[in-house]
Amino acid sequence: MRQAQVYRWQIPLDAGVVLRERRLKTRDGLFVHLQENGREGWGEIAPLPGFSLETLDEVQPLVVAWARGWRSGASLPLPAPSSAAFGLSCALAELHDELPASADYRAAMLCTGDPDELFAALAALPGEKLAKVKVGLYEAVRDGMVVNLLLESIPDLQLRLDANRAWTPLKAQQFAKYVNPHFRSRIAFLEEPCKQRADSLAFALQTGITIAWDESLRDADFTFEPQPGVGAVIIKPTLTGSLQKVQQQVAAAKALGLTVVISSSIESSLGLTQLARIAAWLTPGTVPGLDTLQLMKCQLIRRWPESDLPCLQSDRLEPLL
Ligand SMILES: O=C(O)CCC(=O)C1=CC=C[C@@H](O)[C@@H]1C(=O)O
Ligand SMILES: [Mg+2]
Numbered sequence: 219m220r221q222a223q224v225y226r227w228q229i230p231l232d233a234g235v236v237l238r239e240r241r242l243k244t245r246d247g248l249f250v251h252l253q254e255n256g257r258e259g260w261g262e263i264a265p266l267p268g269f270s271l272e273t274l275d276e277v278q279p280l281v282v283a284w285a286r287g288w289r290s291g292a293s294l295p296l297p298a299p300s301s302a303a304f305g306l307s308c309a310l311a312e313l314h315d316e317l318p319a320s321a322d323y324r325a326a327m328l329c330t331g332d333p334d335e336l337f338a339a340l341a342a343l344p345g346e347k348l349a350k351v352k353v354g355l356y357e358a359v360r361d362g363m364v365v366n367l368l369l370e371s372i373p374d375l376q377l378r379l380d381a382n383r384a385w386t387p388l389k390a391q392q393f394a395k396y397v398n399p400h401f402r403s404r405i406a407f408l409e410e411p412c413k414q415r416a417d418s419l420a421f422a423l424q425t426g427i428t429i430a431w432d433e434s435l436r437d438a439d440f441t442f443e444p445q446p447g448v449g450a451v452i453i454k455p456t457l458t459g460s461l462q463k464v465q466q467q468v469a470a471a472k473a474l475g476l477t478v479v480i481s482s483s484i485e486s487s488l489g490l491t492q493l494a495r496i497a498a499w500l501t502p503g504t505v506p507g508l509d510t511l512q513l514m515k516c517q518l519i520r521r522w523p524e525s526d527l528p529c530l531q532s533d534r535l536e537p538l539l
Pocket of ligand 1: 237269326328350380382432452481482483484506507508509510
């Protein structure tokens with residue numbers, strides 16, 4: 219006998235979460251819960267505003283119809299929108315014991331605001347120091363100085379940077395000018411410096427700063443091919459699609475010798491713990507980009523180890539079936 223439920227949820231976010239120039243006050247999404255023969259599987263469907271092509275209101279009827287169909291024994295194709303394909307494929311993978319349980323809960327410490335806070339947090343961090351800093355939000359020159367200062371004052375620090383395509387080629391150059399050439403190799407990568415991929419590639423070659431693709435993976439004309447200056451790809455499964463598609467992209471990038479970073483689309487703790495499992499499974503040895511629970515006011519269903527945020531269970535969510 220099959221049982222299925224779909225829940226809708228909303229989590230308040232910290233005041234400061236700004237995505238693509240808009241303030242995000244809440245994170246909204248769905249969970250699907252499948253049960254069969256004493257086994258269960260959960261999945262999270264949470265389109266990210268400004269990044270996902272679909273909205274939650276568009277995917278909700280697709281997910282509800284899919285869950286109703288599954289419950290009555292049908293084997294339906296996964297809905298096309300990436301967030302729905304990802305969440306439903308995760309629920310099926312858990313149900314069929316195809317998503318390994320061991321997880322990589324390490325995270326590159328995410329700094330979106332005050333570098334002083336990052337200094338304090340990094341100083342307290344034992345072992346390998348890895349942080350991700352957002353650039354492109356303020357003046358490029360200020361970004362360059364902050365990055366230089368961080369690398370200068372914390373000698374064992376490696377940085378991941380993310381400009382989200384904010385810079386013109388000129389601004390990207392202004393940034394690079396302030397980063398001591400000696401420190402540039404400690405920038406593990408800089409995600410998406412410029413609007414145009416060709417400008418980002420030219421920047422990498424001119425400055426010796428390794429770049430990474432994130433947004434570009436979703437460009438219609440993107441293909442996996444060797445490109446000098448590109449060292450990594452950031453895979454956000456909620457924006458990519460089914461687990462199978464995630465696996466295909468990971469394999470294509472690895473075949474080119476690229477570092478593959480599994481990264482958050484600001485999922486709830488349930489989705490994040492699944493991403494930590496996907497990272498341990500598909501990209502062992504690479505620290506995933508999952509330090510986004512700190513932006514939220516609570517956890518849902520499953521706990522992220524060491525987070526002391528309250529964790530709400532399904533009785534506090536809105537069932538849709
Ligand atoms: O990749 C990480 O380390 C954390 C996730 C992260 O940086 C992002 C998640 C979602 C949207 C963006 O603001 C941002 C990114 O662009 O990579
Ligand atoms: Mg990015």
